[in-house]
Amino acid sequence: MKKLFLFIILAGMGILSVAQQEDTNYLHVVEKKGFKQKAAFIPSAIHNNYDLIYHRVYWKLDPSIKAISGSVASHFKTLSDDFSSVHFDLSVALTVDSVWYKNETTSFTHTSDILTINLPDPLSQNTIDSVTVFYHGVPPESGFGSFEASTHGGVPVLWTLSEPYGAKEWWPCKQTLTDKIDSIDIYVETPLQYRAASNGKLVSETVNGDLKTAYWKHRHAITTYLVAVAVTNYESYADYAQVSETQTVEILNYVYPESKSSAEIATKYTVGVMELFSSLFIPYPFADEKYGHAQFGWGGGMEHQTMSFMGGFSSSLITHELAHQWFGDYVTCASWQDIWVNEGFAVFCEALVQEHLNPNYFLQWKKDRIQLVLSQARSGSVFVEDTTNVDRIFSYPLTYQKGGLILHQLRHQIGDEAFFSGIKNLLTDAETADGFASATQIKSFFENAADTNLSSYFNNWYYGQGYPIYTINWLQETDGAVSVSIKQTTTHSSVTFFPMQVPILFKGANQDSLMVFHNLENSQSYSFNLDFEVSEIVFDPEYTLIAPHPAQIILNISEDVLNESIIIAPNPTNERLYIKSKGVKIKLVNLIDNSGRQVFTQLYPDNPSRIHLDMTNIPFGFYYVRVETDKGVVVKTMVRNP
Numbered sequence: 001m002k003k004l005f006l007f008i009i010l011a012g013m014g015i016l017s018v019a020q021q022e023d024t025n026y027l028h029v030v031e032k033k034g035f036k037q038k039a040a041f042i043p044s045a046i047h048n049n050y051d052l053i054y055h056r057v058y059w060k061l062d063p064s065i066k067a068i069s070g071s072v073a074s075h076f077k078t079l080s081d082d083f084s085s086v087h088f089d090l091s092v093a094l095t096v097d098s099v100w101y102k103n104e105t106t107s108f109t110h111t112s113d114i115l116t117i118n119l120p121d122p123l124s125q126n127t128i129d130s131v132t133v134f135y136h137g138v139p140p141e142s143g144f145g146s147f148e149a150s151t152h153g154g155v156p157v158l159w160t161l162s163e164p165y166g167a168k169e170w171w172p173c174k175q176t177l178t179d180k181i182d183s184i185d186i187y188v189e190t191p192l193q194y195r196a197a198s199n200g201k202l203v204s205e206t207v208n209g210d211l212k213t214a215y216w217k218h219r220h221a222i223t224t225y226l227v228a229v230a231v232t233n234y235e236s237y238a239d240y241a242q243v244s245e246t247q248t249v250e251i252l253n254y255v256y257p258e259s260k261s262s263a264e265i266a267t268k269y270t271v272g273v274m275e276l277f278s279s280l281f282i283p284y285p286f287a288d289e290k291y292g293h294a295q296f297g298w299g300g301g302m303e304h305q306t307m308s309f310m311g312g313f314s315s316s317l318i319t320h321e322l323a324h325q326w327f328g329d330y331v332t333c334a335s336w337q338d339i340w341v342n343e344g345f346a347v348f349c350e351a352l353v354q355e356h357l358n359p360n361y362f363l364q365w366k367k368d369r370i371q372l373v374l375s376q377a378r379s380g381s382v383f384v385e386d387t388t389n390v391d392r393i394f395s396y397p398l399t400y401q402k403g404g405l406i407l408h409q410l411r412h413q414i415g416d417e418a419f420f421s422g423i424k425n426l427l428t429d430a431e432t433a434d435g436f437a438s439a440t441q442i443k444s445f446f447e448n449a450a451d452t453n454l455s456s457y458f459n460n461w462y463y464g465q466g467y468p469i470y471t472i473n474w475l476q477e478t479d480g481a482v483s484v485s486i487k488q489t490t491t492h493s494s495v496t497f498f499p500m501q502v503p504i505l506f507k508g509a510n511q512d513s514l515m516v517f518h519n520l521e522n523s524q525s526y527s528f529n530l531d532f533e534v535s536e537i538v539f540d541p542e543y544t545l546i547a548p549h550p551a552q553i554i555l556n557i558s559e560d561v562l563n564e565s566i567i568i569a570p571n572p573t574n575e576r577l578y579i580k581s582k583g584v585k586i587k588l589v590n591l592i593d594n595s596g597r598q599v600f601t602q603l604y605p606d607n608p609s610r611i612h613l614d615m616t617n618i619p620f621g622f623y624y625v626r627v628e629t630d631k632g633v634v635v636k637t638m639v640r641n642p
């Protein structure tokens, strides 16, 4: 609530960007806290011998009491012969009352958060069967837990947030990133004054005495951690988005009554963003059911499939959670090492929204994000090496910001056509659509679309660490010939050189020319002609590259101009010699006699534009005056007379 209030005030004052920045940062904190307490959980392989097909769940929830009771029916297909027991993840803090199999109770054990259900007769491979678990209890207590009861305006509210390992704290499930639930029916019974928000389509709300049962039906594959429910005295309203010529999607908002008037204004933003993503990627993947927001007690958001839970309704939070419906929900990271598939893509989607819906702010958005990565991601990879390190998994600079920017950058490296076609393939391929994707698979989609090998790009930017720092040397001769040399150093030893396409804008009085250099080796030089006089060059004017802007730019000068830039007088001389510079900085002066012997040398760290040398101690004769400048070395001849 505080976030939402702050956002509206700031937007009214015309400093929208501050609120957006803060909101996005806060979002990350919430997502990380959601993870933190369950870091010790190691996904079990014990239930890899069956394919979870379907759940039908009945939950009894009263938001004034932090507790759950109900039943979960699970339909599964066996993947091996001699299948004699079914395993689910379930916290031992919950009590299993009974397990039913073929209309009879069956035996079970429940230890170490694993529920093992014994089948009376072993099943053969590819058998479809089902079990039903009746259970109740108080989900384990934790500060930002997976099952929370709180209040808003004195009214109880209860919500779940399972990502990534919290589902087992409140329901018996297969907690994994390898098997999606193919479909689910969710029945939630609450006291009459409340409403339950959940995944999929609301089929009915049935009143029975002083109880109400909401039935939510979801007929898409869903990852376990995205199954969620929230209960309070919600009021609802809908917006509608046109996601294709023939499809309109209901955007169903469940909000606190006291927030409704402000939410009704703020959530309208969802319509344009959904239509934008639908046109850039594929139409909203759950269009046959709905999208929705359910307000809950945090300042951030969680992308529960078809029903994001929202602490507020800022445009950046709406964008981020909606983006996850494509990246995170419809296509889910195949492991927590590849959390970039969720979070990097969601941040990249924020860039697309800035570009299309907020173009005046887009350049600043890119500058801010690049600056954040430069200052906070000099080392560390987007790929998560160590999934036991929670701060690392949900690292704001690496997973979110650098993760988003390497997509923005890749788009400019391979071009829009290949980039967006790679994304469409990711979202439509039978392997990944409605399933899971690893970074390796995503790399292949981009490679196929761009018809190029992206190993170096992913090795350097996804698995490697740091970024390049560029120095550009350039020179234009009087006949228009231009030479450019592009040099880079890197901030981390894991990458010694980033091969990149480097855009440089050449600016003249009446004409500009943007050129893209295929920079494949360090200090690579390029020569070409420009038929206008270049007054300055600008490195990467559109901020496509993760590198400091501006780069260090060094303007070289031609030999003739360099020679004329140093004047010595008088010549011949007897007592004093003056050296004057024009447009260059003097760094060092040598006097070398006719036999090659150095008779005088002096460094000039202050780069004076005028130097006078006392010649009284210099023998008579012929000398070379060698002047080192910031643009090169100039050698002149001089005679010392008596």
Ligand SMILES: [Zn+2]
Pocket (backbone or CB within 6 Å): 031, 320, 324, 342, 343, 346
């Ligand atoms: Zn996110």
